[in-house]
Amino acid sequence: MSGGNFSALSGLTSRVAEKLREASGLYVLVTHYDADGLASASIIARLLMKLDRDFVIRVVDQLDELSLQSLPRGDFYVFTDLGSSSIESIAKMGFTPAIVLDHHEPLRGQVKVEDTWEVNPHLVGINGGREISASGLAYLVAKHLNLVDHDMAYLAVTGAVGDRQDSAPNGLVGPNKLIVEEAMSKGWISSSSGLRLYGVPRYPLVKSLMYTVDPLLPGLTYDEAACQRFLEVTGIPAKKADGSPMTYGDLRPEEKSRLATALIKHLLAKGINPQAVDSLFGFTYEFLFEAESSPLRYAHEYAQLLNACGRLKRHGVGLAIGLGDRERALSQAEAISLEYRRRLAQYLSLIRNDPSYIRLLNNIQVLKLSGLVDDRVLGAVSSIVLSSYMCDVSRPLVSLTTSSHGRIKVSVRVHESLSRRGVDIGPLVKEAAEKVGGSGGGHAVAAGAIIPEEGCDVFLKLLDETMGLRLARGG
Numbered sequence: 001m002s003g004g005n006f007s008a009l010s011g012l013t014s015r016v017a018e019k020l021r022e023a024s025g026l027y028v029l030v031t032h033y034d035a036d037g038l039a040s041a042s043i044i045a046r047l048l049m050k051l052d053r054d055f056v057i058r059v060v061d062q063l064d065e066l067s068l069q070s071l072p073r074g075d076f077y078v079f080t081d082l083g084s085s086s087i088e089s090i091a092k093m094g095f096t097p098a099i100v101l102d103h104h105e106p107l108r109g110q111v112k113v114e115d116t117w118e119v120n121p122h123l124v125g126i127n128g129g130r131e132i133s134a135s136g137l138a139y140l141v142a143k144h145l146n147l148v149d150h151d152m153a154y155l156a157v158t159g160a161v162g163d164r165q166d167s168a169p170n171g172l173v174g175p176n177k178l179i180v181e182e183a184m185s186k187g188w189i190s191s192s193s194g195l196r197l198y199g200v201p202r203y204p205l206v207k208s209l210m211y212t213v214d215p216l217l218p219g220l221t222y223d224e225a226a227c228q229r230f231l232e233v234t235g236i237p238a239k240k241a242d243g244s245p246m247t248y249g250d251l252r253p254e255e256k257s258r259l260a261t262a263l264i265k266h267l268l269a270k271g272i273n274p275q276a277v278d279s280l281f282g283f284t285y286e287f288l289f290e291a292e293s294s295p296l297r298y299a300h301e302y303a304q305l306l307n308a309c310g311r312l313k314r315h316g317v318g319l320a321i322g323l324g325d326r327e328r329a330l331s332q333a334e335a336i337s338l339e340y341r342r343r344l345a346q347y348l349s350l351i352r353n354d355p356s357y358i359r360l361l362n363n364i365q366v367l368k369l370s371g372l373v374d375d376r377v378l379g380a381v382s383s384i385v386l387s388s389y390m391c392d393v394s395r396p397l398v399s400l401t402t403s404s405h406g407r408i409k410v411s412v413r414v415h416e417s418l419s420r421r422g423v424d425i426g427p428l429v430k431e432a433a434e435k436v437g438g439s440g441g442g443h444a445v446a447a448g449a450i451i452p453e454e455g456c457d458v459f460l461k462l463l464d465e466t467m468g469l470r471l472a473r474g475g
């Protein structure tokens with residue numbers, strides 16, 4: 001990231017910060033349900049509390065006409081983690097004055113619409129997929145007003161980690177890194193590198209192995225007995241001398257490297273590509289002002305909690321945590337997170353044991369989960385099914401479930417080996433969805449759509465055909 005780009009980004013954030021400060025009356029915050037959406041809205045809400053303003057928050061699945069129609073009216077609107085592709089609709093439907101803090105690639109360049117001010121890193125040459133998320137943008141807005149605190153820094157880092165922006169070898173990069181460095185210099189955050197298993201370093205090792213889904217550990221994820229055997233064979237006791245479970249934090253350095261080596265061997269033997277194996281190692285960001293025993297102490301766990309709350313439609317609990325509740329909401333979130341993992345395990349075992357869930361078409365495969373999997377969980381299930389080789393990885397996996405208002409939620413995942421052949425699924429999904437009266441989009445390996453139920457068969461046929469044409473053309 002060049003300094004010039006960052007100063008251009010600061011120019012954009014300072015302009016919206018001024019607009020936010022100048023406004024008055026009721027603020028309406030609109031955000032996406034994922035970890036970055038909940039974290040970014042929490043930062044803006046904290047900022048508004050410091051400015052002594054009134055606000056309401058709405059959490060939506062996407063910003064389409066239906067969700068726009070359902071928004072409450074206020075005096076000033078703030079859209080976080082969405083909005084760049086809907087600026088014209090936002091203004092047309094009268095949700096102005098408004099600011100938009102979005103990091104998703106806009107459909108086209110900046111759209112100039114009266115009374116709306118947009119911050120999107122892509123507009124100033126910063127990669128919004130890797131270098132800053134909506135939470136980072138919200139943090140920069142607060143920073144311009146000299147109102148940042150450690151909680152906001154934690155949320156900024158958590159949002160970025162929730163969007164997997166920490167997957168570079170050195171962890172967070174670009175403006176995200178500047179935010180971390182600033183927080184480190186204030187003694188708010190520390191970072192260390194090591195194994196990126198779930199719940200490391202606090203959780204029992206068996207659970208850390210079992211619940212790691214990014215990357216998925218084939219043969220271990222969601223299989224407790226297999227994880228116990230794996231530790232046994234690696235010569236690492238699952239329990240300590242006092243009978244309490246062994247955690248990663250309890251291991252001696254020599255045991256940590258033995259575990260790492262055993263995992264690498266295990267994954268390579270399962271045919272996982274070395275890049276995915278690499279992603280097992282990385283940075284952990286520790287929030288020094290959170291209690292040592294709290295799941296909010298580590299960025300990845302904080303992000304997982306928010307993610308689980310959002311996906312199980314308990315986003316209110318996630319927001320309460322973002323706003324500072326460390327009691328009731330936190331214990332609720334821990335229960336939600338457990339329930340989320342339990343459900344994922346249940347869906348995956350159903351799919352694994354019943355091949356009829358997946359239907360092969362010519363060039364795609366369809367995983368029909370209507371009535372079984374909730375629309376917000378579909379993407380996660382889709383990702384795991386493909387990355388754990390529970391389906392044919394040479395074709396895109398198109399998962400379907402019922403959504404609200406007689407619509408179908410579609411989640412498409414493409415294996416890396418197929419995307420390396422030049423297949424960019426996002427535009428194909430967008431085109432097929434729009435042809436049947438829905439909307440959609442995405443990128444090379446992940447795309448999604450919302451389509452009317454009656455258009456589902458045609459949508460699948462169109463996607464199957466365009467995929468065939470794309471493959472025949474060599475990508």
Ligand code: C5P
Binds near residue numbers: 439443447
């Ligand atoms: O919902 P899911 O996780 O499957 O979405 C995958 C990707 O597709 C996301 O990056 C999202 O931005 C994009 N998407 C979209 N339009 C939708 C749904 C998803 O552009 N209606």
